[in-house]
Structures are given as structure tokens and as C-alpha cells.
Amino acid sequence: xxxxxxxxxxxxxxxxxxxxxTDFSLDIKDKEFVVFVGPSxxxxxxTIRMIAGLEDITEGDLLIDGKVVNDELPKNxxxxxxxxxxxxxxxxxxxxxxxxxxxxxxxxxxxxxxRVHNAARIIGLEEYLDRKPAALSGGQRQxxxxxxxxxxxxxxxxxxxxxxxxxxxLRVSMRAEIAKLHRRLQTTTIYVTHDQTEAMTMADRIxxxxxxxxxxxxxxxxxxxxxxxxxxxxxxxxxxMNFFDVTLQNNRIxxxxxxxxxxxxxxxxxxxxxxxxxxxxxxxGIRPEDIHTENTFIKVFPNATIKTTxxxxxxxxxxxQLYCKVGDQEFIAKVNSRDHIQPGAELIVGLDLNKGHFFxxxxxxxxx
Amino acid sequence: MSNSLxxxxxxxxxxxxxxxxxxxFIMILPFLWMFLSSFKTNAEIVQNTRxxxxxxxxxxxxxxxxxxxxxLYLRNTLIITxxxxxxxxFNAMAGYGFAKFKFKGRGVLFIMVLAxxxxxxxxxxxxxxxxxNQMHLTNTLTGxxxxxxxxxxxxxxxxxxISNISDSILEAARLDGASEWxxxxxxxxxxxxxxxxxxxxxxxxxxxxxxxxxxxxxxxxKYYTLSVGLQLLQGQHTTDYGIQMAGSSFMxxxxxxxxxxxxxxxxxxxxxxGDK
Numbered sequence: 119x120x121x122x123x124x125x126x127x128x129x130x131x132x133x134x135x136x137x138x139x140t141d142f143s144l145d146i147k148d149k150e151f152v153v154f155v156g157p158s159x160x161x162x163x164x165t166i167r168m169i170a171g172l173e174d175i176t177e178g179d180l181l182i183d184g185k186v187v188n189d190e191l192p193k194n195x196x197x198x199x200x201x202x203x204x205x206x207x208x209x210x211x212x213x214x215x216x217x218x219x220x221x222x223x224x225x226x227x228x229x230x231x232x233r234v235h236n237a238a239r240i241i242g243l244e245e246y247l248d249r250k251p252a253a254l255s256g257g258q259r260q261x262x263x264x265x266x267x268x269x270x271x272x273x274x275x276x277x278x279x280x281x282x283x284x285x286x287x288l289r290v291s292m293r294a295e296i297a298k299l300h301r302r303l304q305t306t307t308i309y310v311t312h313d314q315t316e317a318m319t320m321a322d323r324i325x326x327x328x329x330x331x332x333x334x335x336x337x338x339x340x341x342x343x344x345x346x347x348x349x350x351x352x353x354x355x356x357x358x359m360n361f362f363d364v365t366l367q368n369n370r371i372x373x374x375x376x377x378x379x380x381x382x383x384x385x386x387x388x389x390x391x392x393x394x395x396x397x398x399x400x401x402x403g404i405r406p407e408d409i410h411t412e413n414t415f416i417k418v419f420p421n422a423t424i425k426t427t428x429x430x431x432x433x434x435x436x437x438x439q440l441y442c443k444v445g446d447q448e449f450i451a452k453v454n455s456r457d458h459i460q461p462g463a464e465l466i467v468g469l470d471l472n473k474g475h476f477f478x479x480x481x482x483x484x485x486x
Numbered sequence: 487m488s489n490s491l492x493x494x495x496x497x498x499x500x501x502x503x504x505x506x507x508x509x510x511f512i513m514i515l516p517f518l519w520m521f522l523s524s525f526k527t528n529a530e531i532v533q534n535t536r537x538x539x540x541x542x543x544x545x546x547x548x549x550x551x552x553x554x555x556x557x558l559y560l561r562n563t564l565i566i567t568x569x570x571x572x573x574x575x576f577n578a579m580a581g582y583g584f585a586k587f588k589f590k591g592r593g594v595l596f597i598m599v600l601a602x603x604x605x606x607x608x609x610x611x612x613x614x615x616x617x618x619n620q621m622h623l624t625n626t627l628t629g630x631x632x633x634x635x636x637x638x639x640x641x642x643x644x645x646x647x648i649s650n651i652s653d654s655i656l657e658a659a660r661l662d663g664a665s666e667w668x669x670x671x672x673x674x675x676x677x678x679x680x681x682x683x684x685x686x687x688x689x690x691x692x693x694x695x696x697x698x699x700x701x702x703x704x705x706x707x708k709y710y711t712l713s714v715g716l717q718l719l720q721g722q723h724t725t726d727y728g729i730q731m732a733g734s735s736f737m738x739x740x741x742x743x744x745x746x747x748x749x750x751x752x753x754x755x756x757x758x759x760g761d762k
Contacts, residue, residue: 219662
């Protein structure tokens with residue numbers, strides 16, 4: 119049973135003018151798999167390193183099981199960490215790499231042997247225990263790094279972009295393995311990545327960060343369906359959300375520049391009007407899969423359609439991605455590949471505004 | 487690859503090998519002659535009808551050598567060499583410090599260390615002698631050892647190499663519970679093996695061949711080193727070539743053996759410098 123509380127944590131490096139992490143507050147529950155995600159330089163790695171004790175906390179408190187550990191040395195925090203470049207000791211065999219921490223903690227020889235073999239079985243590297251890291255592939259090295267964390271039996275795992283150095287295919291399979299490992303060991307895990315797919319597929323909860331600040335915390339479903347602001351909307355999801363600059367006029371939104379207008383569904387309209395956006399500018403965000411080309415949709419919602427030109431059409435198998443253009447505005451639609459369209463074709467698409475998101479163009483916060 | 491091309495390559499390789507072998511033989515000839523002569527009697531060496539191989543093999547020269555105080559010189563040399571190795575560890579620690587620890591004045595300090603490399607040793611010899619004299623360390627082994635304990639080039643080499651070790655390895659070790667001291671011995675040093683090998687050989691050669699500084703600092707024969715002692719063998723009136731050959735062989739052979747064993751590492755070490 120372990121709980122982690124980050125209370126108003128700030129980080130400022132000695133020679134920096136600005137804070138790298140600002141007012142970071144988060145409670146992490148026992149056995150939870152939390153993913154910090156954000157673009158590079160958003161402070162996610164800094165935060166995980168503060169939790170590990172590799173960086174000082176400038177302000178705020180870090181609590182492990184209710185105890186403030188700001189000034190504890192890394193080794194006393196009982197945390198295991200997996201690094202992006204694996205950080206294996208190059209001169210030691212896989213066995214020695216995994217047993218290094220145990221030896222230092224004065225475990226008995228038999229105990230060490232049992233734990234290492236046990237961990238090697240879990241990560242599937244039993245035959246490689248005598249090898250040096252240089253004789254292993256990238257994926258195997260990352261497994262050793264995981265094994266090194268497993269043998270410690272530490273209550274908290276920190277993973278700092280552990281899959282970034284692997285090739286795309288390996289990344290997908292290791293992603294599943296780490297998720298499986300978490301289900302099996304039930305260790306509280308904090309995982310840092312810049313890859314939103316990793317975040318979406320692995321996390322119990324996602325923490326989205328930008329410029330050192332938390333943008334939103336929630337389950338993958340929550341942050342996908344209800345982004346708190348424009349940044350979250352644009353960052354989560356692949357391909358990214360499409361954005362349109364529009365003005366709310368009566369019951370329609372208009373884009374005068376690109377010359378189209380759409381009818382706003384009633385429920386949504388009420389919210390927008392009640393929040394005082396009548397006649398005001400808005401940012402409409404709509405995910406590629408909420409843009410439809412099927413005749414049924416277009417027939418039912420004739421007032422939610424745009425006439426566009428398809429610039430590029432990518433067939434991905436079951437789906438096609440259409441890079442469309444209306445006026446100067448470009449957007450992507452993800453449609454069933456049965457509706458595959460040749461590039462250059464003119465096309466009427468329907469925007470499902472019930473699933474659309476409206477953001478304030480100034481504050482970038484979600485309105486609806 | 488066509489057959490003729492392969493053949494011409496083989497030919498050129500053969501020619502290169504022959505040329506190298508000839509030059510190698512010419513190079514090694516004096517050493518061989520020195521070594522063989524050390525088993526000749528002095529009379530045989532000075533004979534007009536000089537022979538390459540000893541007519542009569544004798545160990546007399548080596549026996550005389552060690553009766554003439556060479557044992558003592560050997561002891562001194564070994565002590566100096568041993569402490570040079572201790573010094574090498576200090577250099578490794580300094581290099582580690584410069585490479586991996588952030589502290590105030592690190593840059594300035596490192597530049598100062600490098601700056602000492604630009605001053606020739608001969609320039610500092612007299613000031614260092616005067617300092618040691620004030621410390622009453624002239625004519626002592628301590629005085630001979632002390633100035634050689636640290637070397638800027640060695641620190642520089644260690645720093646360059648250790649800089650390349652990923653920080654996250656050290657961080658992982660810290661999380662594993664290693665102390666800074668433990669990390670130095672169990673992670674930094676083993677990874678730095680190539681530099682250690684180069685530095686070790688240079689240190690050994692330096693210690694083993696220590697000549698000028700011990701000669702200046704030691705007045706007393708009991709602090710002489712092998713190379714200083716070797717020079718003593720050259721008598722003023724009579725010259726015993728046999729004993730000189732034995733002394734020279736005794737000095738050169740260990741270095742040649744070590745070089746042959748470790749030449750792989752020496753080349754590797756110089757490659758490290760080349761990578762920079």
C-alpha cells in the first residue's frame with residue numbers, strides 16, 4: 119500500500135529565469151498507473167526526477183505514504199526507476215545489473231539469486247543472464263532495465279520515456295508488456311512520455327502538462343472526450359483535432375473568411391448563449407472521426423455540411439484519412455475506407471457538432 | 487572481386503610485410519645485441535673479434551649488478567612506481583569530479599589545470615625544488631614522489647572519458663543505493679578501463695624510468711632509482727660493459743613485455759583521445 123502526494127510543487131533551476139514546474143499538485147493512489155504526457159520541455163521529466171530525488175524540489179511537498187520526503191536521498195525513497203537510455207551498467211552481466219541494488223541493500227546470496235531468476239522469468243531473459251548489455255538488442259536491454267526495477271520489489275516504479283529509443287514495432291509490443299507487467303505486479307507506476315498514444319493505451323490516469331503546468335488530469339476517456347482546454351484537445355488524439363475560427367450568429371456558426379456556416383445543435387447553442395458567446399468569436403474543435411461522408415448523416419443533418427476539396431487521401435486499411443480544404447482552412451477527416459475518395463475530388467462532409475468542442479479563443483478554455 | 491585484383495593486393499601486402507619486417511629487424515637489433523651482450527663476459531665484449539652471440543653464457547653480470555646496490559635502486563623504483571599508481575587514482579577522482587559534479591568554479595579550475603600543461607616541466611623544476619627544500623623534503627623518497635602524484639594530462643584524459651559515461655547510469659546507481667565512493671570504485675573505474683590501461687602504462691613507464699627528478703632531489707645513494715643507478719655504472723676510469731648491458735636489459739625488458747601485453751589497450755586509449 120503506497121500513496122504519493124505532490125503538493126504545490128515548484129521547480130526552478132539555479133541558472134534559469136522561469137520555473138520549470140509550476141504548482142504541480144496530484145494525488146496518486148496505490149497501484150495506479152499514471153502517465154505524465156506533454157511536449158518536450160513541459161516539465162514532465164523534471165517532475166518525475168523530483169519524485170525520484172534526482173532533482174531538488176524548489177517549493178512544495180512530496181509525500182510518500184503521508185511522510186514528507188523532500189530531503190530524503192534517492193536511495194531512501196524506495197523507488198525503482200527505468201531510464202530512457204536504459205542506464206545499464208555496461209561492464210556488468212545482466213545478472214549483476216539486476217542484483218546490483220540488492221547487493222547494496224545487503225540481501226542474502228540465496229535471496230538475490232531467487233529474485234533475479236524470478237524477475238528474469240517475468241521479463242523472459244533467463245537465458246541471457248550471463249550476457250553483457252552490449253550483446254543484447256535494444257528491446258532486451260530495456261527488459262533488463264525493467265528487470266532491475268522488478269527485483270527491487272520497490273513499491274513505486276518511475277519510468278522516464280522507457281520506449282523512446284526503441285523502433286516503432288518494438289515500442290508497440292513493449293507497451294503491451296509493460297501494461298501486462300503492471301497488471302501482474304500491481305506496482306504504483308508513474309510513466310513519462312511525449313507520445314500520446316502510449317499515454318492513452320497504458321494509463322489509468324493521464325496528466326497532461328504544458329510549460330510546467332498541469333493542463334488536465336483524467337482517465338484516457340475523460341481527456342479524450344472532454345478536453346479541458348484547446349491544448350489538451352490538440353495534443354490528445356491522432357490525427358489531431360481540427361480547429362476552425364468561427365463566430366456564433368443566431369443559431370449558426372459562421373466562418374466568413376472560408377465561407378461556410380453550420381447549424382449549432384440546440385443543447386450546445388443554449389450553453390454557448392448562456393455563457394455570453396452570442397455574436398462572439400469561438401474556436402470550434404472537431405475530431406477527424408466526427409467528420410462524416412456517409413449519405414445518411416448528410417441527409418439527416420443537411421445544415422451541418424461543408425463543401426470541400428480533398429487534397430490528399432490516405433488509405434490506411436479499414437480507414438481512410440482525407441486531407442480536406444475549404445477556403446484556406448485545412449482539416450482531416452477519418453472515414454470508412456469504403457468511402458475512399460480520390461484526391462482532387464469535391465466532397466460534401468458533415469460535421470457532427472454534438473461531438474464538437476468549443477473553446478474561448480482568448481483563454482483557450484473549453485466552453486462546451 | 488576479380489582474381490587479378492586479389493592477386494595484386496596479396497602481392498602488395500607481401501611487399502609491405504617484407505619492408506616492415508626488415509625495418510623491424512633493424513630496430514630490434516641493438517636491443518637484441520644489448521640483451522645478448524649482457525650474458526657475455528666483459529672481456530668478450532671488448533674483444534676486437536666481436537661476436538653477436540655469447541661464446542660462453544654467463545650470469546656473472548647480473549650477479550655483479552645486484553651486488554652493486556641495484557636491489558636498493560629497484561626497491562626505490564618500485565616504491566615510486568607504486569605511488570605513481572596511487573597518484574593515478576587521484577587523477578581519476580579529479581577527472582570524475584570535473585566530469586560529473588557541478589560545483590562553483592569548476593570551469594575556471596579546470597582551465598587552470600589545463601594551463602599547467604602548457605608550462606614545461608623544466609621551468610617548474612627549480613621552484614618545486616625550492617618549495618620541497620623549505621618543506622625539508624629534499625633528499626627523501628616523499629619529495630621524489632610528491633610532485634608526480636597529480637598530472638594535468640592524466641586528469642584531462644580521465645575527465646574526457648568519464649564525461650561520456652551517461653549521467654543516468656550514475657543516477658540509476660544512486661537509486662540502487664550506491665554511495666559516491668562505491669560508485670567510483672564499482673562503476674566509474676571499471677567503465678574507464680581503457681583510460682586506466684593507457685594511464686597505467688604511461689604511469690609505469692614514467693615511474694620505472696624516473697631519472698632527472700630523483701637525480702636532482704636525492705643526494706644520498708640510498709634514494710637512487712634504477713635509471714640513476716644505471717648511470718652510476720658508467721665508471722670514470724674503467725668501464726664494465728657487461729654490467730651496463732645487464733642493467734640496461736633489466737630496465738628495458740619489463741617495459742617491452744608490458745607494452746606487448748597491453749598494446750591493444752594503448753591503441754584503444756589513444757583512439758579515445760582521437761574521438762574527442
